[in-house]
Amino acid sequence: xxxxxxxxxxxxxxxxxxxxxxxxxxxxxxxxxxxxxxxxxxxxxxxxxxxxxxxxxxxxxxxxxxxxxxxxxxxxxxxxxxxxxxxxxxxxxxxxxxxxxxxxxxxxxxxxxxxxxxxxxxxxxxxxxxxxxxxxxxxxxxxxxxxxxxxxxxxxxxxxxxxxxxxxxxxxxxxxxxxxxxxxxxxxxxxxxxxxxxxxxxxxxxxxxxxxxxxxxxxxxxxxxxxxxxxxxxxxxxxxxxxxxxxxxxxxxxxxxxxxxxxxxxxxxxxxxxxxxxxxxxxxxxxxxxxxxxxxxxxxxxxxxxxxxxxxxxxxxxxxxxxxxxxxxxxxxxxxxxxxxxxxxxxxxxxxxxxxxxxxxxxxxxxxxxxxxxxxxxxxxxxxxxxxxxxxxxxxxxxxxxxxxxxxxxxxxxxxxxxxxxxxxxxxxxxxxxxxxxxxxxxxxxxxxxxxxxxx
Amino acid sequence: xxxxxxxxxxxxxxxxxxxxxxxxxxxxxxxxxxxxxxxxxxxxxxxxxxxxxxxxxxxxxxxxxxxxxxxxxxxxxxxxxxxxxxxxxxxxxxxxxxxxxxxxxxxxxxxxxxxxxxxxxxxxxxxxxxxxxxxxxxxxxxxxxxxxxxxxxxxxxxxxxxxxxxxxxxxxxxxxxxxxxxxxxxxxxxxxxxxxxxxxxxxxxxxxxxxxxxxxxxxxxxxxxxxxxxxxxxxxxxxxxxxxxxxxxxxxxxxxxxxxxxxxxxxxxxxxxxxxxxxxxxxxxxxxxxxxxxxxxxxxxxxxxxxxxxxxxxxxxxxxxxxxxxxxxxxxxxxxxxxxxxxxxxxxxxxxxxxxxxxxxxxxxxxxxxxxxxxxxxxxxxxxxxxxxxxxxxxxxxxxxxxxxxxxxxxxxxxxxxxxxxxxxxxxxxxxxxxxxxxxxxxxxxxxxxxxxxxxxxxxxxxxxxxxxxxxxxxxxxxxxxxxxxxxxxxxxxxxxxxxxxxxx
Numbered sequence: 001x002x003x004x005x006x007x008x009x010x011x012x013x014x015x016x017x018x019x020x021x022x023x024x025x026x027x028x029x030x031x032x033x034x035x036x037x038x039x040x041x042x043x044x045x046x047x048x049x050x051x052x053x054x055x056x057x058x059x060x061x062x063x064x065x066x067x068x069x070x071x072x073x074x075x076x077x078x079x080x081x082x083x084x085x086x087x088x089x090x091x092x093x094x095x096x097x098x099x100x101x102x103x104x105x106x107x108x109x110x111x112x113x114x115x116x117x118x119x120x121x122x123x124x125x126x127x128x129x130x131x132x133x134x135x136x137x138x139x140x141x142x143x144x145x146x147x148x149x150x151x152x153x154x155x156x157x158x159x160x161x162x163x164x165x166x167x168x169x170x171x172x173x174x175x176x177x178x179x180x181x182x183x184x185x186x187x188x189x190x191x192x193x194x195x196x197x198x199x200x201x202x203x204x205x206x207x208x209x210x211x212x213x214x215x216x217x218x219x220x221x222x223x224x225x226x227x228x229x230x231x232x233x234x235x236x237x238x239x240x241x242x243x244x245x246x247x248x249x250x251x252x253x254x255x256x257x258x259x260x261x262x263x264x265x266x267x268x269x270x271x272x273x274x275x276x277x278x279x280x281x282x283x284x285x286x287x288x289x290x291x292x293x294x295x296x297x298x299x300x301x302x303x304x305x306x307x308x309x310x311x312x313x314x315x316x317x318x319x320x321x322x323x324x325x326x327x328x329x330x331x332x333x334x335x336x337x338x339x340x341x342x343x344x345x346x347x348x349x350x351x352x353x354x355x356x357x358x359x360x361x362x363x364x365x366x367x368x369x370x371x372x373x374x375x376x377x378x379x380x381x382x383x384x385x386x387x388x389x390x391x392x393x394x395x396x397x398x399x400x401x402x403x404x405x406x407x408x409x410x411x412x413x414x415x416x417x418x419x420x421x422x423x424x425x426x427x428x429x430x431x432x433x434x435x436x437x438x439x440x441x442x443x444x445x446x447x448x449x450x451x452x453x454x455x456x
Numbered sequence: 457x458x459x460x461x462x463x464x465x466x467x468x469x470x471x472x473x474x475x476x477x478x479x480x481x482x483x484x485x486x487x488x489x490x491x492x493x494x495x496x497x498x499x500x501x502x503x504x505x506x507x508x509x510x511x512x513x514x515x516x517x518x519x520x521x522x523x524x525x526x527x528x529x530x531x532x533x534x535x536x537x538x539x540x541x542x543x544x545x546x547x548x549x550x551x552x553x554x555x556x557x558x559x560x561x562x563x564x565x566x567x568x569x570x571x572x573x574x575x576x577x578x579x580x581x582x583x584x585x586x587x588x589x590x591x592x593x594x595x596x597x598x599x600x601x602x603x604x605x606x607x608x609x610x611x612x613x614x615x616x617x618x619x620x621x622x623x624x625x626x627x628x629x630x631x632x633x634x635x636x637x638x639x640x641x642x643x644x645x646x647x648x649x650x651x652x653x654x655x656x657x658x659x660x661x662x663x664x665x666x667x668x669x670x671x672x673x674x675x676x677x678x679x680x681x682x683x684x685x686x687x688x689x690x691x692x693x694x695x696x697x698x699x700x701x702x703x704x705x706x707x708x709x710x711x712x713x714x715x716x717x718x719x720x721x722x723x724x725x726x727x728x729x730x731x732x733x734x735x736x737x738x739x740x741x742x743x744x745x746x747x748x749x750x751x752x753x754x755x756x757x758x759x760x761x762x763x764x765x766x767x768x769x770x771x772x773x774x775x776x777x778x779x780x781x782x783x784x785x786x787x788x789x790x791x792x793x794x795x796x797x798x799x800x801x802x803x804x805x806x807x808x809x810x811x812x813x814x815x816x817x818x819x820x821x822x823x824x825x826x827x828x829x830x831x832x833x834x835x836x837x838x839x840x841x842x843x844x845x846x847x848x849x850x851x852x853x854x855x856x857x858x859x860x861x862x863x864x865x866x867x868x869x870x871x872x873x874x875x876x877x878x879x880x881x882x883x884x885x886x887x888x889x890x891x892x893x894x895x896x897x898x899x900x901x902x903x904x905x906x907x908x909x910x911x912x913x914x915x916x917x918x919x920x921x922x923x924x925x926x927x928x929x930x931x932x933x934x935x936x937x938x939x940x941x942x943x944x945x946x947x948x949x950x951x952x953x954x955x956x957x958x959x960x961x
Contacts (some may be wrong), residue, residue, distance in 0.1 A: 114463050
């Protein structure tokens, strides 16, 4: 890899790439601007992270609840996500879909997402609507009064979402299998989208209980980024949120730990709408807050970011074994997954894809990556962070995720430094530590026509 | 944290940040005892958009720069003013293959060297064809733009089109198609294009079909490149944390000696398809029976309009009432009121020539017919009953809000400006857009829908497990054609593969 870079530098010079062409000289490392946020906690436990930026007349509001799919009640897989949909229905002071009236109808937008560890609601609005939205977010935190017809209708929507993501999409079910087969006891084994039977089992009583249990001010991190006046924002937050009482009950937390794996496990599944065989290999990795997390992120980038990445170069470009490859350091609040995937090229065997993935892992374990390759990965991570942080909502996402998943908002500002501090030896060390044969789960997801034929 | 691991309330549209030129007053809530009403908004602050500046090089290359001083990023997009519409009829996908191949090797650099160089800068280089355009785009830190643009110029001007790379891309395209054609939604949109446009240029699949991709030869690709990749058929748009003068100087160095061929640029081939869409026979109801489909994809489609149409703003406002965003009529009726789908939307894709109007959704197979009838019913309602101000104003806000959010990122700004340049429109449109939208009335919408979106001329396409919705569909629509997925032929307007017997004859 180093060689081709040197080669290009020489060609570049011969092409007349002169210093005079440079728009601005890029000396040394490029900086990602610090997010000069403020953090405060209300007496009821609600945490507010705010970042004033008056350059555009818009503001992003994100409300992070520390409750996710891992908190789905027993026998109610998919419930946290279904509940997230219901948060757009009636409250004490709002009719169903009122949030859309306050956002989309005035030129803004809203959405929400449910992940394993959290549920996040956000609005991006013209900044003159900030107070209105703070009121609305406080209102649905304080109360939810969805009725049965609305509950059932929205549950039907979620079932259609399941069908669209899982049934109609050729590799939708593979995503579910990765969760189900990778964890043995941790609730991460239940995919967030749930399943039709358990969605059908949910009742409106479950909805009330869930709101009472998890939707409380001391379980909230609110992030506001954009066009506001700091004193005014603080006053509004006090006015609308401070009056919500903190319940006496303790917040239930998932305490179950996924045990280390002791031997390889393998699964094969078939489906009619699968055109090309696919392989997924997963490894358990430590939580997002662990000291090894940055090295794992760098490893992910080296393996899978762009056409110069190792997996693309080896499996797609050179060996032409795979149509698509990917690596994902899926870091979570608790034990996470490092997932390697290959969708085979037409006529290629999944067994060969699996071995090719292992060859790339072995290379990372046996040889240290070159300084050029390491610096390429850091540059890719920096640019992608700059891209994310171009908007108020992107900045809020960076702050919220640092605060909630890693437990400290300041990690949003130290993340790049931590990535830059990763050495080639660190990458090699984490590759050796986590990518062992006994720490892997292997899933083959194959066309129905291959049933009974694989291995031939 | 990776957002793609999460599941969202609704599918994410292409815009991700906000806009605020509007002040729409909230409808007061009906006040009941102890109920609160939301605090009213304060005065809005106006949004300002950066203004593009431009120069044209002597070889005809138009260079447009948008300075956006607050960003450390830059995007450079080279736009060729032709794309999939100039594919020869038997060679669907050749413009797409040509665009994809330019980044896969030049006279001096191999594909891996190009990727290494761009990615070492932390940048991304992407290329592809769309309708009316082929695009090569680089996205990088502003301080590294000149190295990135050096590569951009090289790949656009001197692609090598090595046989080895052509074969590699051919296999990747075939594999990609095998996956895409398993998706009921993708299949329904491809069928819709054939139904609306028949055998005219917008009718085929942009990435081709397994049959056409297999036929494409190196000569076809080289010819496509020679014909359309020329400075007088290109626009370079650069935006972000850059200075216009620096970009103009850099462009002169990198593209100044790009020779314009002696042959005049033939008037764009697409001009010959004027009104081709209207030549297609009357509305069809096409079912593609795919028994293993996990859902039915429903598309209601007909010809829409040209970007240059005087009714363009009436059209996009009408579409915003019908199917833009979460709260428009289609999503209200299909998702919010009935729980029949994760989302139902429509789009009016205005192209150089008449583009498609498409309303689409996915639903459980059992409700395929019901949803098709609902969508057609909404199209009829739009043409027959007036749209009241209380509904119209919020939909216009949703439209202008999207517009504003798109312009907040460097990438969005460059895309919008490049699109204007492609269509030959004035950059003043950036500042006129909101006013143009606001000027449209409810009566304009109704008239437009009656004249231009008449439901009687709308085609209905349902791809799914026909055994559970076909009899219901036949009760609601006449002339239902059923094509088993195994016999579907996207290479012709007929859509049906000749039977084996016919082939022997």
